[in-house]
Amino acid sequence: MAFISNRCQNSTTGMSKQRIFSGVAPSGNIHIGNYLGAIKNWVKLQDECDSIFCVVDMHAITLPRDPEELRKKTIEVAKIYLASGIDLEKSTLFIQSHIPEHAELSWILNTIARTGEMSRMTQFKDKAELHSGNSSTMESVPLGIFNYPVLMAADILLYDTQVVPVGKDQLQHIEITRTLANRFNKRFGNTFIVPEPYITKEGANIMGLDDPTKKMSKSAKSDYNYIALNDSEEDVRRKIKKAVTDSGSEIVYRDDKPALMNLINIYSLLSDKPAKEIEKQYKGKGYAEFKTDLAEVIIKFMNPFQEKMNDLSDEKVLEILREGAEKVRPIAKNKLDEVKKKIGFVL
Ligand code: AQP
Numbered sequence: 483m484a485f486i487s488n489r490c491q492n493s494t495t496g497m498s499k500q501r502i503f504s505g506v507a508p509s510g511n512i513h514i515g516n517y518l519g520a521i522k523n524w525v526k527l528q529d530e531c532d533s534i535f536c537v538v539d540m541h542a543i544t545l546p547r548d549p550e551e552l553r554k555k556t557i558e559v560a561k562i563y564l565a566s567g568i569d570l571e572k573s574t575l576f577i578q579s580h581i582p583e584h585a586e587l588s589w590i591l592n593t594i595a596r597t598g599e600m601s602r603m604t605q606f607k608d609k610a611e612l613h614s615g616n617s618s619t620m621e622s623v624p625l626g627i628f629n630y631p632v633l634m635a636a637d638i639l640l641y642d643t644q645v646v647p648v649g650k651d652q653l654q655h656i657e658i659t660r661t662l663a664n665r666f667n668k669r670f671g672n673t674f675i676v677p678e679p680y681i682t683k684e685g686a687n688i689m690g691l692d693d694p695t696k697k698m699s700k701s702a703k704s705d706y707n708y709i710a711l712n713d714s715e716e717d718v719r720r721k722i723k724k725a726v727t728d729s730g731s732e733i734v735y736r737d738d739k740p741a742l743m744n745l746i747n748i749y750s751l752l753s754d755k756p757a758k759e760i761e762k763q764y765k766g767k768g769y770a771e772f773k774t775d776l777a778e779v780i781i782k783f784m785n786p787f788q789e790k791m792n793d794l795s796d797e798k799v800l801e802i803l804r805e806g807a808e809k810v811r812p813i814a815k816n817k818l819d820e821v822k823k824k825i826g827f828v829l
Contacts, residue, residue: 499530499531499532500531500532500644500645501531501532501533501534501641501642501643501644501645502524502527502528502531502532502533502534502643502644502645502646502647502680503533503534503535503536503637503638503641503643503646503677504520504524504535504536504646504647504648505535505536505537505538505541505578505637506520506521506537506538506559506562506563507538507539507541507542507559507700508537508538508539508542508552508555508556508558508559509541509542509545509547509555509700509701510699510700510701511700511705511708511710511711511712512558512559512562512700512710512711512712513688513698513699513700513708513709513710513711514688514698514708514709514711514748514752514780515649515687515688515697515698515699515708516649516700516711517562517566517711518684518685518688518747518748518751518752519648519649519650519651519685519686519687519688520647520648520649521562521563521566521568522566522685522751523647523680523682523685524563524566524568524573524647525566525567525568527645527647527680528568528569528572528573529572531645533568533572533573533574534573534574534576534641534643534810535563535568535573535574535575536575536576536577536578536637537556537559537560537563537575537576537577537578537803538578538634538637539552539556539577539578539579540578540579540584540585540633541578541630541633541634542555542556543626544609544624544626544627544630545609545613545624545627545701556577557796557799557800557803558712558791560575560577560799560802560803561791561794561799562711562791563575564790564791564794564799564802565787565788565790565791565794566787570802574806574809574810575802575803575806576803576804576806576807576809576810577803577807578637580803580804580807581640581807581810581811581814583640583814583815583817583818584633584636584637584640584814585633585636586818587636587639587640587817587818587821588632588633588635588636590636590821590822590825591632591635591636591639591662591666592629592632594662594665594666594669595629595631595632595635595658595662599658599661600628600629600631600632601628603631603654603655603658604654605631605651605654605655606627606628606631609627609701610623610627610628612701613627631654631655631658631659632658632662634652634655634659635655635658635659635662635663638656638659638677639659639662639663639674639675639677639817640813640814640817640818641810641813641814641817642674642675642813642817643675643677644675644677644678645677645678645679645680646659646677646678646679646680647679647680647681648679648680648681649681649685649686649687649688649697650681650686650687651687651697652679653679653681656677656678656679659677660676660677663675663676663677664676666821670821670824670825671824673820673821673824684747684750684751684757685747685751688744688747688748689740689741689744690702690707690708691706691707691708691709691721691722691724691725691726691744692704692706692707692724692725692726693707693726694726694740694741694743694744695740705717705721706721706724706725708721709721709722709780711784711787711788711791712788712791713784715781715784715785718777718780718781718784719777719781722745722773722776722777722780723773723777725741725745725773726741727741727742727745727769728740728741728742731768731769733746733760733761733764733765733767733768733769733772734761735757735758735760735761745772745773745776746760746761748776748780749775749776749779752779752780752782752783753779
């Protein structure tokens with residue numbers, strides 16, 4: 483299977499548009515890892531693909547959330563999509579819980595997914611540990627954390643998705659989606675398209691600023707782990723200044739310098755400068771100068787981005803999301819009806 487796909491065109495005909503689907507959960511602080519790993523690619527792909535993007539609020543409740551905060555974050559995530567350049571002429575946006583077919587299909591897929599498969603998911607292990615504080619105490623871990631990859635499979639399969647642009651952390655979940663699609667197709671006849679992941683090399687895994695061995699994460703304990711998309715200029719400068727670096731003082735892009743590689747990746751993706759050029763630019767210069775410039779590169783990206791976000795009213799965004807739900811509802815209903823017929827439900 484090709485994990486890194488570069489084109490979104492239909493490979494067989496070269497003509498018709500492929501469908502892409504992806505989403506972000508309205509949990510925690512949406513950060514530049516979410517943007518560089520996923521959303522930035524959506525913006526690029528929407529020009530050549532039939533694009534559906536979702537605010538996956540049902541995923542957000544796998545851990546306890548304050549209801550008011552969840553409502554606020556759901557709208558905020560949609561604003562992030564729009565401020566990033568998601569164009570309503572090319573893409574459809576909606577809220578997952580507005581389409582109940584996601585939950586229905588998820589239940590059906592739960593009956594063909596296996597507990598062994600779910601328990602092998604790295605994200606389950608990480609999130610369960612985060613929740614219980616101890617990987618050996620699973621008693622209190624919500625069941626939703628265990629089988630949310632099945633809900634993710636339902637999200638994707640419901641729309642005949644061909645390509646799923648995500649960060650590398652989601653690769654295992656795309657694999658399980660493919661497994662479930664193939665298993666269902668084998669048992670009940672051809673029903674689901676088996677989707678492919680779309681993951682770009684540099685943005686695939688933006689690492690924590692305080693720990694370059696782990697991915698940058700919304701639910702990280704310290705806010706020095708990430709640059710949130712709503713951080714102030716001051717926050718950005720403070721966090722980059724404190725970002726962990728490797729031993730030595732050279733600015734080099736090398737596997738044995740994971741912290742620096744991560745910072746150069748961020749610099750490169752936000753400035754559209756190749757890593758090699760950045761290396762050259764800082765030859766003979768130290769971390770202090772590099773970090774000061776990196777903070778300014780991030781701020782230069784964030785300022786217009788935040789302005790666009792602030793220009794969007796909650797009411798307008800909710801209207802866009804409701805219209806989006808009306809557009810995708812027939813696709814979801816048709817697919818679910820097909821599934822129900824195949825498994826023997828009376829319609
Ligand atoms: N560090 C990352 N680098 C690159 N891509 C990333 N993504 C997340 N973190 C990174 C991608 O962002 C999209 C949306 O992610 P999500 O909402 O499904 O949440 P997540 O992957 O579980 O991200 P977090 O930040 O770690 O959230 P919490 O802490 O709530 O679990 C996905 O495409 C993801 O690959």
